[in-house]
């Protein structure tokens with residue numbers, strides 16, 4: 001079945017049958033393919049090709065570059081169902097979320113096409129007579145993209161579409177857990193290249209590999225920008241290495257996202273928001289709701305309602321009518337069980353979190369989502385465990401809730417459910433949430449592509465996707481032009 005799907009997506013059989021690195025589906029743990037992992041020398045050879053492509057592509061007018069991305073969007077529309085299904089098979093997302101991820105790719109294509117006619121610079125008033133100043137934005141070079149397993153296609157598209165309209169080439173190292181969706185993206189992109197006709201060879205390079213390949217990308221001085229999405233552990237290694245050679249990085253790392261639930265909130269809305277944010281993608285989104293900071297006066301009622309909602313969640317094969325699919329692998333399951341044991345040790349009361357469907361799927365890891373009522377924001381709560389665990393903390397006054405929201409090392413997403421405008425505005429003010437995303441009456445996950453996406457502190461500080469994130473993929477040049485017959489110096493300096 002996977003073979004038929006990959007064939008429809010345009011992936012050659014040799015690419016997924018002839019390697020020695022096994023690919024498993026988290027749905028039942030079975031092996032579905034084997035791929036070849038590239039080493040250092042092969043990665044460098046791909047960067048060589050991307051560099052050559054960049055040198056030609058940077059001279060193509062930006063709106064024309066946008067045309068390639070427009071065609072890619074068309075190809076994605078035509079293959080949305082197949083690519084979405086492959087995401088479900090390889091990453092374990094339910095069908096709706098697999099399709100949603102491909103839709104996100106299509107949306108960013110549309111955004112980037114518009115952007116290709118809007119890479120605006122400024123004109124600046126010069127202090128000197130007969131002079132003008134302006135700011136131009138130029139392509140950077142080969143953009144290195146390192147992506148995580150949990151958004152195996154969208155993150156690449158966020159980066160690649162912007163990088164391409166900006167005039168760059170791309171070298172992509174996907175997660176070793178999701179090479180098939182990467183092969184499919186590459187094949188679909190090649191269809192767009194064919195329809196476009198005249199793009200330089202090697203504009204988008206796929207580097208399927210492990211740490212060695214990742215490090216080759218990170219260390220290559222011809223890669224001026226590395227956009228790396230994954231754990232904070234990975235960012236701690238990648239960020240300083242890129243900085244050591246004065247490269248730039250966009251780091252999109254772990255989150256530990258909270259919801260403040262105020263007594264005035266619409267609880268029906270809030271419970272639905274909690275369910276989607278905490279349980280969606282089996283708790284494996286960087287923006288997953290991990291901490292519920294709820295006013296003590298409504299805590300018992302809210303916890304009872306959330307438990308009731310959790311009890312009804314259908315867990316199972318993500319391609320069937322279920323809401324929660326599997327965890328990615330056993331390591332992830334073990335990390336979840338370890339965190340729940342620690343939560344109990346730290347005084348927490350745990351509900352749920354047990355393994356499910358083990359008889360049917362002995363090699364796959366389905367779990368019921370867990371709720372852990374905690375006496376304090378203890379160590380386990382401050383750590384991102386990439387699984388569906390919702391820690392519940394009670395608060396008495398709003399300042400305390402804000403402090404709890406901010407008092408973790410990560411700073412990706414946050415939200416408040418309230419109908420009190422003072423609380424809502426304060427939450428989004430300079431002394432409110434310290435996260436890159438701060439929502440009101442919406443959960444922490446499910447961002448649109450129009451906004452810049454990313455977070456502060458240990459989340460890495462990067463921004464990608466919408467707004468002016470494109471500037472991260474270009475270099476800024478300040479131009480001063482003298483159209484007079486004099487040579488006046490700035491600051492009135494006389495140098496005769």
Ligand code: NAD
Nearest residue numbers: 147148149174175214215230231234237252253254255286
């Ligand atoms: P991971 O850190 O294990 O791997 C991510 C990628 O980094 C993989 O491609 C991996 O091969 C590569 N990598 C690891 N070490 C490297 C090194 N030393 N040099 C170069 N490359 C290296 O993460 P994961 O388990 O795939 O994904 C889950 C994590 O990603 C979670 O922490 C989640 O919050 C985070 N995430 C963040 C965002 C965001 O936008 N902030 C989005 C998705 C996922």
